[in-house]
Amino acid sequence: MPGGAVARVLVDSPLPQLDQLFDYAVPERLRERVRPGVRVRVPLRTGGRIADGWLVELADTSEYGGTLSELEDVVSEVPMLVPEVWALARAVADRAAGNASDILRLAIPSRYVRVERSWLASPGEPGPPPEAPPPVHGAPAGRVEAGVDGGERMTLTADPRPLRLPTGEWVGAWAVALAQAAAHALHRDRSALLVVPDYRDQEQLEAALRALVDSRRVLRTDARQTGGDRYRAFLDATRDDARIIVGNRSTVYAPAARLGLIAIWDDGDPLLSEPLAPGVHPRDAALVRQEQSGAALLFMAHTRSVEVERLVGIGWVQAIEPAAQVRPKVVLTEQQASPEPGSARIPSSAWRQAQEAVREGPVLVQVARPGNAPLLTCDRCRETAHCAACGGTLVVPRAGGDPRCVLCGTSASGWRCPVCDGTRLRAATVGASRTAEELGRAFPRSLVILSDGERPVLRVGAEPALVVATRGAEPIADGGYRAVLLLDGERMLLRESLRVAEDCLRWWSNASALAAPGAPVFLVGVGGALATALSTWRQPEWAATELAARRALRFPPAVRVASVTAGHAAVTRAVDAVRGIDGVDVLGPAPTGEEDEGLQRAIVRFDYGAGARVARELRAEMIRVATERRRPVAGRPVRRPPVLRVRFDDPDVP
Helix, strand or coil, rough: CCCCEEEEECCCCCCCCCHHHHHCCCCCCHHHCCCCCCCEEECCCCCCEEEEEEEEEEEECCCCCCCCCCCCEEEEECCCCCCCHHHHHHHHHHHHHCHHHHHHHHHHHCCCHHHHHHHHHHCCCCCCCCCCCCCCCCCCCCHHHHHHHCCCCEEEECCEEEEEECCCCCCEEHHHHHHHHHHHHHHHEEEEECCCCCCCCCHHHHHHHHHHHHHEEEEEECCCCCCHHHHHHHHHHHHHHHEEEEEEEHHHHCCCCCCEEEEEEECCCCHCCCCCCCCCCCHHHHHHHHHHHHHHEEEEEECCCHHHHHHHHHCCCEEEECCCCCCCEEEEHHCCCCCCCCCCCCCCHHHHHHHHCCCCEEEEEEEECCCCCCCECCCCCCCECCCCCCCEEEEECCCCCCCCEEECCCEEECCCCCCCCCCEEEECCCCCCHHHHHHHHHHHCCCEEECCCCCCCCCCCCCCEEEEEEECCEEEEECEEEEEEEEEEEHHCCCCCCCHHHHHHHHHHHHHEECCCCCCEEEEECCCHHHHHHHHHCCCHHHHHHHHHHHHCCCCCCEEEEEEEEHHHHHHHHHHHHCCCCCCEEEEECCCCCCCCEECCCEEEHHHHHHHHHHHHHHHHHHHHHHCCCCCCCCCCCCCCCCCCCEEECCCCC
């Protein structure tokens, strides 16, 4: 065949047996349009179907001995799958025993023909590169800049206070530090990828970038954009100009010319966990991309995640000590000399401070959950109260009356605790709406602002106000809050999860960082090592202690885990395939709770060094199950083909 007459194509399909490159002949009519990275349509031999795919590379010959099928068409002549993104997708998919096409579906947005034509007709003006930006805020002079220039892997504990930008806007000091690091990379004519958990963080980071670089150099990629805007931003990222690309999880896969920096803010936030297959966390994708590209990698947070602490412990990531020991003034109500009588939700000392502070400016009250109905626990042992009929959670109805089940509505009259035989219930927490109503009555002359998932508030002014916010929905206040009350700490810790303490410490730390310098922060109802870590602002030490405890128990991230879900026979064959690998042990299988489907789940734990082999073996089992043929039995309904689900680093594994 003539040069470039064979196209190697990745078919866009979730089927594991199709996760490989297939050779197709390039017909003469398409010879001038094909190039690596373009979208194509190809025929599949089964049923005469046509499928979408990506042309990964062109070759002169094929190892296939038969006659090659021809490409059906070229969908778009814009090469959107750049080589570095393909290499990243292939590597992270193999690491997670997943499909590369699933990764590319996250990385590359849907095509908009009109936007593409407009983009091809305009050359695009990225704007001038920035002047030399100031040193990164909160870090020793020149330390982060030297790391960016040298392609180092770094972690930095963010300065916990708000800062005022030259534009007059207030943002967290962390946003200024990340913007300065990205501006430094851009000054060196290198691109930067900035990954944040949600739009609240993105708004602050973009405000900080506007004060440092030309807005034409900043590209936004997130789910709140229209499809056309996101597609245009992606096309702009494929140009040869250095850019700063800001967005959520999928930003780590964005194309970037001369990548110089990958930065992730608050990598422990659950919002960064990828729910779609194969469930690769952007932190892991960033680590792979850093190795492939040689770019610098920066993790920044108020609370270092246990995963990053493991990387620091093995020397893979360098911890940068903050330039100055700045920390909020945290007061632990559980350690007060005169403890509160009874079970007051807001201790008198915190109440008095809030009354005084609200005269000067905004006061933040963080609560555990939205809504009105309180969650109930046993008054004696504090065990969460569940319905005796169906196991649902018991709450107090908004209209009042006896506690009822949130699922079946059964009254809880005559309830008895299965743990201690107690018969009395108590409210573990009150929702944000009810808290706002109660504070409105207690502070009749103060403005009460409610911020939660349904009614988000991004910013509040410096005027006096009581701001009631659920965890993670706290708005930033001009000049910082004059006082912060962290309520429902005991309720937050009731959640059954391996990461509950880590999550609570992060929620409390992020809220504490919104306080004005010197303003009091009250943590209500929580004591022990976790509260001490917050009050002394020594979160890295707590993360190291937590990692040591997990290592003793062989819990993530001391080891990696993979959940394997299918029928009993398929799960048994899959775990048997990996049992003999050094460093592997298996928990289960056990029923998943979906009795109607007869599914079981096993947990495979393994050392990091065994990850590649475990992924290969489980991947082979997935393909075997997917291609297994079952003969129909007379008189029996035809069942769906069996599926073996494998999730590496599953966040739902307790």
